[in-house]
Amino acid sequence: MDEGLAREVSDKIAHRLERSLKPIPVGVSNRHLHLTQEHWDILFGKGTQPRKFRQVVQPGFWAAYETVAVEGPKGRLENVRLVAPHRSKTQIEISKTDAQALGIKPPVRDSGRLEGSAGIKVIGPAGTFELKEGVILARRHIHFAPEEAKDFGVKEGDTVRVRAGIGGDRELVFEKVLCRISDKFKLEFHLDTDEANASLVRTGDSVNIV
Amino acid sequence: MDEGLAREVSDKIAHRLERSLKPIPVGVSNRHLHLTQEHWDILFGKGTQPRKFRQVVQPGFWAAYETVAVEGPKGRLENVRLVAPHRSKTQIEISKTDAQALGIKPPVRDSGRLEGSAGIKVIGPAGTFELKEGVILARRHIHFAPEEAKDFGVKEGDTVRVRAGIGGDRELVFEKVLCRISDKFKLEFHLDTDEANASLVRTGDSVNIV
Numbered sequence: 001m002d003e004g005l006a007r008e009v010s011d012k013i014a015h016r017l018e019r020s021l022k023p024i025p026v027g028v029s030n031r032h033l034h035l036t037q038e039h040w041d042i043l044f045g046k047g048t049q050p051r052k053f054r055q056v057v058q059p060g061f062w063a064a065y066e067t068v069a070v071e072g073p074k075g076r077l078e079n080v081r082l083v084a085p086h087r088s089k090t091q092i093e094i095s096k097t098d099a100q101a102l103g104i105k106p107p108v109r110d111s112g113r114l115e116g117s118a119g120i121k122v123i124g125p126a127g128t129f130e131l132k133e134g135v136i137l138a139r140r141h142i143h144f145a146p147e148e149a150k151d152f153g154v155k156e157g158d159t160v161r162v163r164a165g166i167g168g169d170r171e172l173v174f175e176k177v178l179c180r181i182s183d184k185f186k187l188e189f190h191l192d193t194d195e196a197n198a199s200l201v202r203t204g205d206s207v208n209i210v
Numbered sequence: 211m212d213e214g215l216a217r218e219v220s221d222k223i224a225h226r227l228e229r230s231l232k233p234i235p236v237g238v239s240n241r242h243l244h245l246t247q248e249h250w251d252i253l254f255g256k257g258t259q260p261r262k263f264r265q266v267v268q269p270g271f272w273a274a275y276e277t278v279a280v281e282g283p284k285g286r287l288e289n290v291r292l293v294a295p296h297r298s299k300t301q302i303e304i305s306k307t308d309a310q311a312l313g314i315k316p317p318v319r320d321s322g323r324l325e326g327s328a329g330i331k332v333i334g335p336a337g338t339f340e341l342k343e344g345v346i347l348a349r350r351h352i353h354f355a356p357e358e359a360k361d362f363g364v365k366e367g368d369t370v371r372v373r374a375g376i377g378g379d380r381e382l383v384f385e386k387v388l389c390r391i392s393d394k395f396k397l398e399f400h401l402d403t404d405e406a407n408a409s410l411v412r413t414g415d416s417v418n419i420v
Contacts (some may be wrong), residue, residue: 096407097307108379108410125248139379168317169349170405173383197306198408200318 019152023206026164027057027188028196029138032067032081033092033122039131040086043068043124050084057188058143060085069123070094070135074103089114092122092135095194099137103148109136110178138192140180142209143185152209164199165208171198173210179206229362233416236374237267237346237398238406242291243278243302243332248298249341252384253278253334260294267398268353270295279333280304280345284313299324302332302345305404309347321390347401349390352419353395362419364389372399374417375409381408383420 035043040050050064064082070092071077077098091114099106099118106118118135121128142160144152154160159176174195188209196202245253250260260274274292280302281287288310301324307314309328316328326347331338352370354362364370369386384405399417406412 096405096410100407102311104393128339136259171385173385175381178415193307194404194407197310197404200306 015153016159020208020210021148022152023208024142024162024187024189025057026196026201026203026205026207027190028201028203029093029190029192030081031077031092031098031193032063032083033096034083034087034090036088036090037086039090039122039129042127042129048126050057050082052084053081056083057186059184059186066124070102071121071123072099072102072104077102084119090131090134092120092131093138094135094198095192095193099135103134106135108139110139110141111136114210117191120189129176139178140174140189140191140195141180143188143190144179144181145185145187146181146183148187149179149181154181156181160209162207163210164191164201164205166208168200170198197204213248220416225363228324229324229382229389230420231417232306232362234352234362234397234399236406236411236413236415236417237400237412239279239400239402240291241287241302241304241308241403242293243274244293244297244300245391246298246300249300249332249339252337252409253332253395254340255336260292263291263296266293267396271398276334280312281331281333282309282312282314285311288311300332300341302330302341303348304345305400305402307404309345316345316347316360318349320349320351321346348400349388350384350399350401350405351390353400354389354391354392354400355395355397357388357389358397359391362389364391366391370419373418374401374411374415376418378410380410386408 050066053063053065055062060161062084064084066082067079069076069078070080104118104120109117113132117133119132120135158179160179162174162177165171254276260276263273263275265272272294274294276292277289279286279288280290314328314330319327324344324359327343329342330345332341366388370389372384375381
């Protein structure tokens with residue numbers, strides 16, 4: 001083995017060992033939805049605007065005071081919170097536990113990939129509509145700003161293993177966690193409430209790539 | 211290294227590789243409870259008996275037709291199913307998702323270890339009572355008959371790593387899964403609905419020790 005190759009391998013190993021010590025903040029996603037302007041108008045009335053409830057960690061996004069109800073063949077869920085600003089497609093992110101209560105079978109999907117996803121009835125104070133597709137279980141993922149991605153040595157679309165709940169009663173390793181990189185993002189591991197409850201992690205905890 | 215030691219090490223490695231291919235059936239535990247005779251009498255009336263709804267995998271246990279409601283500071287859950295026969299302590303096993311809806315904080319516990327666990331109001335058709343302690347999140351575990359434990363090379367109280375949802379959208383590895391061995395048991399990996407939904411496994415699927 002030549003010296004250059006030996007150095008390269010040793011640098012890579014050292015980098016991965018260091019990386020496994022860098023904490024990544026956890027953001028647990030409760031059930032929420034994104035609306036198109038058209039769907040907003042149906043649910044809340046034309047000419048009205050969502051009001052900011054609180055900033056979320058990812059820059060530019062915020063949770064609104066407004067919530068909707070959704071109704072499936074087996075049940076109804078109140079208080080599904082709107083996340084603004086509006087989008088080009090309506091998207092509803094729920095947990096598998098929610099889906100079982102509603103009686104629907106949404107697939108695991110990356111945000112925005114909604115073809116063939118589940119439908120549901122959406123109920124607001126000014127009106128209701130049948131969403132044909134748009135209900136998903138969000139695929140767990142890590143948001144990185146470009147500088148952070150460089151620091152962690154990951155590229156857009158890479159998948160990594162994430163160890164969560166270290167030392168706790170429900171420690172586990174999530175396989176194939178998607179890396180998403182944008183100058184609009186900030187370092188954060190997103191998982192849903194089922195995944196958070198299975199590992200006993202909460203928003204504000206941290207996890208590690210292993 | 212002498213030949214005996216070399217053979218021992220190689221046998222151990224071969225055994226672990228073989229073990230990782232043996233399927234272990236999954237049993238997802240929905241929320242349920244076990245009652246004392248005294249608590250049964252309060253909820254359903256003295257002189258009445260639970261009726262068998264269906265056998266569960268572990269020999270000797272069965273799910274009853276009878277269900278109760280439980281009520282915490284933040285909410286109420288209907289249809290918590292009784293598992294018979296009765297026990298010396300009342301024990302209620304729910305998910306973390308359930309606990310958040312009820313507004314209580316049960317600890318992760320092995321079955322039967324109830325000291326300092328959460329309390330709840332229990333409601334039946336004939337009466338209600340306040341359970342002081344007995345509500346837990348069940349620690350995930352594997353049941354083995356003695357012959358099965360020998361085959362897997364595990365002893366009572368050992369912990370193992372379990373890979374679940376292989377090839378699926380939510381593959382993960384559960385750390386520190388407890389091994390429980392009894393001639394009353396049959397091979398089965400027990401996890402709750404949050405853990406099942408986080409890994410997308412269902413009753414009848416199988417997992418592996420890795």
